[in-house]
Amino acid sequence: MLRGRQVHYIPGWDCHGLPIELKALGELGTSGLGPLEIRQKAREFAEGAIARQKSAFQRWGVMADWDQCYYTYDGVYEAAQLKVFQEMHSKGFIYQDYKPVFWSPSTRTALAEAELEYNPEHVSRSIYTTFPLSTLPPGIASEGLESVSVLVWTTQPWTIPANQAVCYMPNAKYSVVKRADTSQLLLVASECSASVAALLETELESVGTFTGSQLEGGICKHPTIPDKEVPLLPANHVTMAKGTGLVHTAPAHGMDDYSVASQFKLSVECMVDEDGKFTELAGPELQNLAVMTEGTDKVITMLKECGSLVKEEQCVHSYPYDWRTKQPVVIRPSKQWFINTASLKDKAKEALQKVRVLPESARGSLLSMLDRRTYWCISRQRSWGVPIPVFYHRETGEPLINKHTVTHIAQLFKEKGSDCWWELPVEDLLPNEVLKKSKAGPVTDYVRGEDVLDIWFDSGASWAAVLEESDSRADVYVEGKDQIGGWFQSSLLTSVAVRNKAPYKALVVHGFAVTEKGDKMSKSLGNVVDPDQVINGGEDPSLPAYGADVLRWWVAESNVFSEVQIGPTALNSARDSINKLRNTLKFLLGNLQGFDPRVQAVDPKEMHYIDQYMLHLLREYSIKVTDAYTEFDAGRAIRVLQGFIARELSSFYFSIIKDRLYCDPEDSLARRSCQTVLEEILDGVTRSIAPILPHLAEEVYLHAPGHGEGETLFKSGWIKSSSVWRRPGLEEAVEGACAIRDSFLSSIPGKNAAQYDLNIAVEPGLLFELMESLQEHPSSTSSQLAELMMVARVNLCSVLPRDLPSDALLSSGTFLINLEGGVIREDSAYKIAAVPTSAARCPRCRRYTADSADCLCPRCQSTVSQAH
Structure with missing residues (x-):
């Protein structure tokens, strides 16, 4: 803005989502509320939070269009979002499917990858268990091997009742081995037999070796379900890193398992409910047990009873948790809406090539996050969000969704907001003319869907709701590095799907604030530094009121692309730096009292040489500081500023000109010459600190000479630096004199x-x-x-x-x-x-230029007599 650019920043709030819904329900402490009651409470909660945050941002000096913010619960926003949804649906990117998704029993909803937090310390009860081979594979049957059991390993014993197959790696080597202690015959991958022997604390003798593909056609008995047969199947996801090289496969509870089921048409029946408990499909012994706890205990007991359990051990490994409740999730299949991100990946990567990423190192994470995502589950089983505009046929369950139905609903949302999805009768949501165009039966055949859209789809559609149609790419999106798999990605995928381009020209990806010990801040630990307390002070005397500019200086001075430490040490240091700067500004303002540059400024050609030289140094400073800001490097801008003040101003120019400023005649050329320069310095320094310290800069501007009342610094342009300030010979003259001065000063140390x-x-x-x-x-x-x-x-x-x-x-x-x-x-x-x-000290200017101690020096005599 200072450089005269038109900057239009529209701040926005993501208002939907589970945390707000749970907060609203938690404050009420009630259950059994209908969707509209939940939504009303959640909206009230969101509005209160937005009001507090907005006033905090304004206090921090964030410049924005505060009257035109965007909110994802706004009808106009929701209508734009449905338009994106509709275009993606009509292009075939959005589909409904029954498949395994991450499911959070603690919040009873499906989660997307971006809503998971991996806990590296999670402890599972891992087991080795046998599946007896009932039909030997034809490829090894001739070897005369009887009663062989397939040995599998799993960290999720609760999924054994859902087993549909055991998978092997087609091109790996497998061996039938004989236990030295029990003579039992086990089938394991050849390269795993040594580690299995160590685990079982017995020797394993190889009785026969085969390639994986020779195992085709083998059939096992399920250990806990009588009469259930389980095939041996080839799969590429089998690894030898851990376990036995034979993988227990439960298509309902694993992503890789599900792809095997799709290929071989296995059943994907779910025996786990929304609370993470076994359903009656798991059998009477397991029904209603929580799968992660009592359910796991019971399954292990059942395996022991039927003699299949070979070994149990604790396994510490990385496991997905719900990032909000910090509780483990399970994988279970359910009917959900998905975006096929695999088909968008290559286009998205291509679009990212044209985006500037700061720091550049974040680009790799963006690309690898895209790679990891094959599909994106966008339906949520909640009330507080934008409803998925779909109707289901009462009898067949077939979804009704097309351009006509979605366009009509988007129009209703625009006028009334999305509450109308629950408020209006279905006849209004699905009027006759829409049914006709959709070639659908009578409205009585349909019920409205109850799922809402994932909040990442909400925020990912912000480009469509907020940006101007004319150039619908933002200059920059700024967010923390946790958004690499969140907002940055969801915005990119939706924009590429609809318009084949990224929604942003640049991304700025910052780190997080951590405590001075380097600990991550979290509300649960109570170690969060509250910006409001930093600014206004706390009840504790150790929390002084620093004001907003100290907070801004701390940010500017930090490397925001890494983790940034905050605490008393950092804040006190920022305050001290600003105080030093204030002293310089006070000196400048004090000496410009009564000076009007519009009338009294001296032409550079008539100035004293040192004043002209100072303008030359000021020009060099302003070029350096401008470069730093152009590179978004506020830390370098601060270092350039501090160096300029310490070297060029305090220890050099200010000390030299004080005599002329204080003792020469008020209106003399000599004094006006250096005041002209001081005014230029004040102006340059004030403008160069304005992006970091807007409150201080504006305050200085109010007291600075040379402009009209009521003007604001922020509309008056950037630092003026004139090339007129460069004079050939001038630098050499002053720098030559400075070299002589340095020799002289080093010859009189301490004098x-x-x-x-x-x-x-x-x-x-x-x-x-x-x-x-x-x-x-x-x-x-x-x-x-x-x-x-x-x-x-x-x-x-x-x-x-x-x-x-x-x-x-x-x-x-x-x-x-x-x-x-x-x-x-x-x-x-x-x-x-x-x-x-031999001269005496003048009582007025204190220079040793007087004839005797009691009389003024010639310069002071002349100045005083003029004044009278």
Whole structure:
């Protein structure tokens, strides 16, 4: 905005979803509410949270179109979302299917991959169990092997009752081995036999070896279900890394298992209900037991009783949990709506190639997340969300959904909001003309669906609801790295499906805030740093009110692409940095009191050389700081600012000009010259801190000279840096003088430069001419050279005088002049003699330039008499 760009930022809120629904229900502590009552409570809860968050964002100085925010529960938004849904459905990307999905018993709903959290410390009761071979595979039957059992391993014993097959790897080697302790014959993968022997603490003797493909046609007996036969089948997902190389396959409870079932037409019957308990299909012994706990115990007991259990052990492994309740999930099949992401993957990857990703390292994660996702389950069994606009036939259960039905419902949502899905009679949702166009039977044949859309579909459709039609790609999406599998991905998939392009030109992917010890913050641990407390202070005296700019500085100074630590140390350091900056700004404002640049500014050509030189340094600073912001590197902008203030301003320019500012006549050219520069410095520094410290910058702008009342800094442009400020020879003159000054100061360590007369001898040549431009007369107490050296008097000559007193301090050096891009190069030598001055200290300016201690120096006499 400071650079004159039109920036249109529309903030938005995802308002649906389970956390809000559970919060609303939790506050009521009631069950048995209808969908509309749940929705009303959830909406009230969401509205309260949005109001609090919005006022916090405004207090932090976030610039946005606060009157035109978007909310996913808004009818207009929901209508745009249904349009995306309809277009994806008509292109065949959305379909209904009965297949295994991640299911959370603790919240009774299907979950998408993005809603899982993997717990690496999960402990399962893993088992090795036997499936007796009832029909030997024809490929090995001739070997005369009797009563062989197939040995399988699983970390989910509760899925054994749902077993439909045992899978092998066709091109691997398998052996029938004989246990030394019991003579039992077991079939295992040859490369697993050593680890199985160690596990069973017995020797295994190989009785015959085959390739996997020779196992085809073998049939096992199910260990716990009498008369149930289980085939041996080939599968590519079998691994040898753990277990026995033979995989227990329960198509209802595993993604790989399900693909085997699709190929071989196995049953995918579900014997687990929505609460994660066995149904009557599992048999009377197991019915109503929770599969992850008592159900697992019971299945293991049943396997022991029938003599199939070979070994049980604890297995610590990574297991998916519901990210909201932190409870384990199960895989179970149910009828859900899916997006076929496999068919969109390649297009999505192609679209990502044209997107700028900051940091670039996040691109790999985006691509691998896309790869891992073959389908996306978008239906949820909840009330608080956008209803899936589908009707089901009462008799056949066939879904009715097409362009005509969805367009009509989208129009209703736009006018009335999505509550009307529950409020209106089905006749209004499905009027006759829509039924006619859909070639469907009478409305009485249909019931409305009860599922809502996954919130990732809600937020993923934001491009369609928020962006202008004319250029419907956002310049940038900004979010945390947890959205690599969430919003960034769902937005990309929906946009690519509908329009063959990404919804964004750039992505900024940031890390998370962690405590000063590096711990992740979580509400449950109570270690969250509350931004409101940082700004306004807390009841505890250890929580002072830092204000919003300290919070912003902490962000700007951090590497936001990694984990960022926050706590008292970081905040105190940010506050100290801002206080140093405030002191510089106070000095500038104080010395610009009564100066109006519109009337009193001095033309750069008439300025003192050091002032012109300072403008040259200011220009270099503004180029560096602009570059840093262009690269989104606020941390570098801060470092450039701090370096400029410490080196160029505080220790150099400010210390040199104080005498001229405080003691020269108020309206003199010398004083107005440096005020002109101070005003340019103030303006440049204020603009360069404005993106990080908007409140401080605007406050400074209110007090700064040179602009009308009521103007805001943020509409007045970026740093002005004029190329007029560059003068050939100027840098060489000042830098040559600075080299001489450094030699002089190192010859009087710990002493006050103001108490010396300085003799500078330079051989005739370029350097002498440059020094003459800073001091016209051979000897002066008030020349620009004397000011730069901060001494009582400078004598400029071509050779040092012979009659130097014995206490003179001598030093010498050389300075390389390099002009016109190296066309003129001259290495010039100089000598210095510093002699304690005989002049007295002037009571007004405190420089050693007075004839006696009780009278003013000539400059102060003249200034005071003018003032009278």
